Amino acid sequence: MQTKKENIRQQILEIARDEFTMHGFKDTSMRVIALKAGITLSNIYNYFRNKDEIFREILYPLIGAIEKTLSDHNSNDNLTLDYFSTDDYQSRDLKRMVTLVENYKTELKLLLFKSSGSSYENYREEITLRNTEMGLEYLKKMKEKYPSISVDVSTFFVHVMSSMWLNIMAEIISHSLNHEQITKFISEYIEFGTAGWQKLMKII
Amino acid sequence: MQTKKENIRQQILEIARDEFTMHGFKDTSMRVIALKAGITLSNIYNYFRNKDEIFREILYPLIGAIEKTLSDHNSNDNLTLDYFSTDDYQSRDLKRMVTLVENYKTELKLLLFKSSGSSYENYREEITLRNTEMGLEYLKKMKEKYPSISVDVSTFFVHVMSSMWLNIMAEIISHSLNHEQITKFISEYIEFGTAGWQKLMKII
Amino acid sequence: MQTKKENIRQQILEIARDEFTMHGFKDTSMRVIALKAGITLSNIYNYFRNKDEIFREILYPLIGAIEKTLSDHNSNDNLTLDYFSTDDYQSRDLKRMVTLVENYKTELKLLLFKSSGSSYENYREEITLRNTEMGLEYLKKMKEKYPSISVDVSTFFVHVMSSMWLNIMAEIISHSLNHEQITKFISEYIEFGTAGWQKLMKII
Amino acid sequence: MQTKKENIRQQILEIARDEFTMHGFKDTSMRVIALKAGITLSNIYNYFRNKDEIFREILYPLIGAIEKTLSDHNSNDNLTLDYFSTDDYQSRDLKRMVTLVENYKTELKLLLFKSSGSSYENYREEITLRNTEMGLEYLKKMKEKYPSISVDVSTFFVHVMSSMWLNIMAEIISHSLNHEQITKFISEYIEFGTAGWQKLMKII
C-alpha cells in the first residue's frame, strides 16, 4: 500500500535471492517469497511472469559482467610469449575474475550451485565450452605467431583448464575468502600455472 | 509374476540410476521409477525401504572403491622428491583415478552432481576436505625430510588442487572420454602439474 | 466462484465437524472433507493450515467455556456444610454443566470421544486431573473449617468422582437428552450424591 | 521352522496384544506384528483371517468372563432390601468386578480404550445398555416385592450408574491400582452408593 511499487519489486528480488541462495531454485517456494516480502502470492505475478523470470532478473547483471569479461579476455593483447614469462597478463585476467567474484558473490553462488531447474542450469557448462573454444583458438594463433612452440595439447586438457576458472570461483565463494587470501592464492596459481604451461609449450 | 524377482530388483536399480542421472536425486519421482519399471509404486517398497536406500545401493560399490583408493593414496611411498621429477608416482595415482572413473562412470556422476537431497549430498565436500588435509600433511612431512624446499603455500591453494581431482573426474565423465583420451590427458596434466609444483616448491 | 468465501470456510468447518464426529480426528480424511464440501483438497489449505487447525477451530469456543466454568467452580463459595444439605450449591454447579452440554453438544462429543491424534487428545485427562486436585484441596479446606467431619477418602475415589462429571456429560450427549430429562437426572444425581458424601464425611 | 506351529500362533497373539495395547487396533500394523514375531507378513494369514480376528481372539476369554459376570449378577439373589443395608451383596458384585480387572487387565484396556476400528468398538456401549436394562428390571421386581419403596428413578440415571461400572474399571486399569487400593476404593464406593440409593429409594 504505502510501499512504492518499485520498492516491492526490489524487495521481491532481494528476498528471492536469499531464498534461492539458501534452498536452490527448485526448492524455493513462491509462497515463502511472498510471505517474507509481506505481499500476496499472486501479487508476485504482477511483477514477474514466473519463478524463472525472477531468477533471471537476479542474475542479469552478473551475466552481463561475465559476457563482458569473456569478450575482454578474448582480445588479441594476449598473443605474446610474454604472457607466460611475466605475470602481468595472467594477473590482469585473474584480477578481472576477482572483481567479478567480489562484486557478484551471491549471484555467482546462485549461478554456479543453485540454478538447477532454472533456465540457467546449463550456463556453467556453456561458459566452459566457450572458454575452451577460445583457448583452442588462442593456441592456434600463438602457433602461427611463434611456430617453434608446441601446442600439441589435447582439447580436453584445455577444457579442464577452462573449467578451472569456474571451479576456482566456486571455491573462493564457498570458502568466503577475503581479498588478501584471494590475492595470495592468485599469485600462487599464476606461478604454478605459468610453469606448467611453459613446460607443456616447450617455451625455452 | 513371469518376471523373476531379482530381475525386478535390478530393473528398479537400473531405471532409478537413469532417473537419478537425468533429474537428480531430489527431483526423481518414485512414481516415475515404478511406471518405467512396469510395476506398482508400492511394490518398490517390497525391495527398498525408501528412495535414499535405492540411491545408496546404487552408489555402494563406488563408495567402497573410493575409500580404498584414498587409503592407498595415503601411503608413505610418495615421500620423495622423485615424486616431482619422474612421472611414475603421479602416474600411478592418476591411473588409480582413471580406473575409478572407467569402472564407475555413471555412479560418479550421481555422486558428484546429482546427490543433493540424499544422504550422500555432502560426500564430495568431505572427500575434498580429507584430500586437503592429506595434502597439507604431505607438504609438512616433505619439508621435514627436505628442509631446503619451500612449502609456503596457502591452505586454499592446496584445497583447490585437491578439488581438482574431483573436478577432473567430473569432466572426464561428463565428456565420456575414452581410454586413449584419458591417457593423453593424464600425461599432459602430470607434465603441467609437476612443473607447477617444482616451481612453487622451488625444487631446483 | 459463486459461493462467497466465508460460506466455504463455514462449510468446511461444518463438514469437518460431521466427519470428526463420525470417524474421529485420526480417521477423518481431508480428501473426504474436500469432496463433501465440493471443493478441491488443496483449496482447504487456503483456509486452514492443517487438519489439526480445523479441529482446534471447531473446539475453540468450547475450550473457552470449559476454562471459564472451571475457574467459576473453583471459588470459595462452596466452603460450607450447606453444600451437602441444601440443593442450591450443587444444583448451581450442575446447571453450569448443563449449560455447557446444551450449548456445545457436538463439540463436547468431539473433545471427549473423538480427539485421539489431535492436539487435544489429552484434554479430558487434564481436566479430570485438575478436577481431582481441586476436589482434594476442597476436602482439606473443609476439614480445616469443620474439624469434626471425616475426609479420610482415597485420592482415587476423588478421582473417580471427578471423572464422573465428564462421563455424565458424555452420556448426556450420547443419548441426546432433552432439557427436561437433564433436569430430572440432575435432581436425582444431587440427591444420590449428597447422601453419599454425607455418609462418607460422617456429617450428622 | 523349528518353532512349532501352535507356538507361532501364540506368539502372534502375544505380540499383537502388545501392539494393540500400545497403538490401538487401527494404528497397529500387521507388518510390524509379523516383523516382531519373526515371521512373514503373509504367513499371519495362515493363522488368522484378518486383523480383526486376531483382536477378537485376544479378547475371547475376557468376553466370556464378562458375559458370565453379567449373568451371575442378574440372578435373583439380590432381590432383597438387605442389598442396601448390609455390605455383603454389593461387596460380592464388586469383588466379581475386581477379579475381572485383575485377571484381564490388558484385555480390558484393549476392550475399553483400544478397540476403535474393530468389531468390538461398540462393545462398551452394548454392555452399558444391557446393564441398564438389567437395572431397570431389577428396580421393577423390587417394587413388586417391596411396594413401599420408591423406584421413581429416570432411565438415564440408571444408565449413568451402569456406565459407572465400566468407567471405574477403566480408571482402575489406567491408574494401575494395586489390590489394596482397589479394596479401599470399593469400600468407599459401597458406602457412598448405598447411602445414595437408600435416599433415592426412600428406604427407612
Added chain:
DNA sequence: TATGAATGAGTCTTCATTCAT
C-alpha cells in the same frame, strides 16, 4: 495494483490383503 480463492498434479510412504509358488 492487489487480493483471496481455486486448481490439478505432484510429493513419499504405509496400509491390509491376496495370490502363485
Added chain:
DNA sequence: CATGAATGAAGACTCATTCAT
C-alpha cells in the same frame, strides 16, 4: 506351512500458476 511379490487405495500436504474481482 511358508514365502516374496504384487496391488490399489489411501494418508496429509505442497507446488506454481491462473483468474475473477
